Amino acid sequence: MFTSTPLAGNQLAVVHDADGVSDATMHAFARETKLSETTFVQSGGDGADYRNRIWMTTGELPMAGHPSLGTAVAVAHRAGERSARYVQRTGAGLQPVEVELDGRVARASMLQEPPVFGSEIDPPRALAAIGLAPADAESGPTHPAPQVVSTGLEHLLVPLRDADALGRARVDAGRLAAVLNEVGGTTLYAFTVRDGHADARAFYIDAGGAWSEDPATGSAAGPLLAYLRERRGLDALTIDQGVQMGRASRLEALWEDDRPRVGGEVVVLAEGTVSLP
Numbered sequence: 001m002f003t004s005t006p007l008a009g010n011q012l013a014v015v016h017d018a019d020g021v022s023d024a025t026m027h028a029f030a031r032e033t034k035l036s037e038t039t040f041v042q043s044g045g046d047g048a049d050y051r052n053r054i055w056m057t058t059g060e061l062p063m064a065g066h067p068s069l070g071t072a073v074a075v076a077h078r079a080g081e082r083s084a085r086y087v088q089r090t091g092a093g094l095q096p097v098e099v100e101l102d103g104r105v106a107r108a109s110m111l112q113e114p115p116v117f118g119s120e121i122d123p124p125r126a127l128a129a130i131g132l133a134p135a136d137a138e139s140g141p142t143h144p145a146p147q148v149v150s151t152g153l154e155h156l157l158v159p160l161r162d163a164d165a166l167g168r169a170r171v172d173a174g175r176l177a178a179v180l181n182e183v184g185g186t187t188l189y190a191f192t193v194r195d196g197h198a199d200a201r202a203f204y205i206d207a208g209g210a211w212s213e214d215p216a217t218g219s220a221a222g223p224l225l226a227y228l229r230e231r232r233g234l235d236a237l238t239i240d241q242g243v244q245m246g247r248a249s250r251l252e253a254l255w256e257d258d259r260p261r262v263g264g265e266v267v268v269l270a271e272g273t274v275s276l277p
Contacts, residue, residue: 001069001264002215002216002218002250003249003265003266004105005267006269008247008248009215009242009248009267010036010216011035012039012067012071013038013039014039014070015038015040015041018042026038026040026053026055027055029274031057036214037055037056037061037066038055039053040052040053040055041053041074044087045089046089047094048089049086049087049088051088052068052071052089054067054090058205058207060091061091061153062090062091063090063113063152063153064153064219065216065218065219065251065262066219068090068110068218069110069262069263070266072086072099072110073108077104077106081099081101083099085099086098090152093113095110096110098110104267104268104269105266105267105268106265106267107263107264107266108263108266109252109261109262109263111256111260112259112260112261113150113152114151115150115223115226115259116151117226117227118149118150119184120146121145121147121179126156126179126188127158128172129172129178129179129203130170130176130188131168131170131171132168132169136161137161138159138160139161142231148184149223151222151223151226151259152219153220154185155185155186155188155189155202155223155224156179156180158191159192159193160190160191166190167244169190169203171213176188176204176211180204186204186219187202187217188202188203189223189224190202193232196234197237199241200217200220201241202214202220202241213245214242215241215245215247215249216242216249217241217251218251218262222253222259224239224253225237226260235255236253236255237253239251251264
């Protein structure tokens, strides 16, 4: 996801025909894949083409970006469609997703929910969770403090002064867990931005209590655009993420009416069958 290059971007496993799969089995299979997310496609109904169940190794998510786009591409690829518009149902509601396919490479985008702006915290506390000093914070009136923002999933957005600070981020798992638990964030999304372009890194706590880094976080791209729109008036944003992990990803976010549209490229890597209890 968010790449046209195989073995780059953010991985996703999609399981079709999952109506009869129990929650316990979905969670167990998500742990088996050891990917950041695994999705299960179920029947839609009530205005939805399908239901998208999104699981991390830690449990189910109400909504997520790259699993939404990747699942839509997998559904279209399986149906042999070159162009499609779906409405998916997630725990966050209904989201329109658009897909264009050319062989195994696709481009997909989705409208996320209108932004909800949550709590702010002091920059030094957020920075300490990723091993940075107060001097590494973005200064100036356009970035008053790290803040939780959601367009379906809560992320703690932490502005940094430059790309050097972003590259030096080193997670303290205990402090990261404490900060995310306090503010209700799923990830700490550290970023630096200039002229409509952002570089970002996403850190979270996995099922074992250790920290992990996400190569691309679509559900944070929308909140980041909303955050920057409030402070800088930006209506469009290109985000590079996953570079430090060797899984470079590019996300595009564009403001439409009262909400962000997030998109990027997708490549289908492998297909197969799995027998689940």
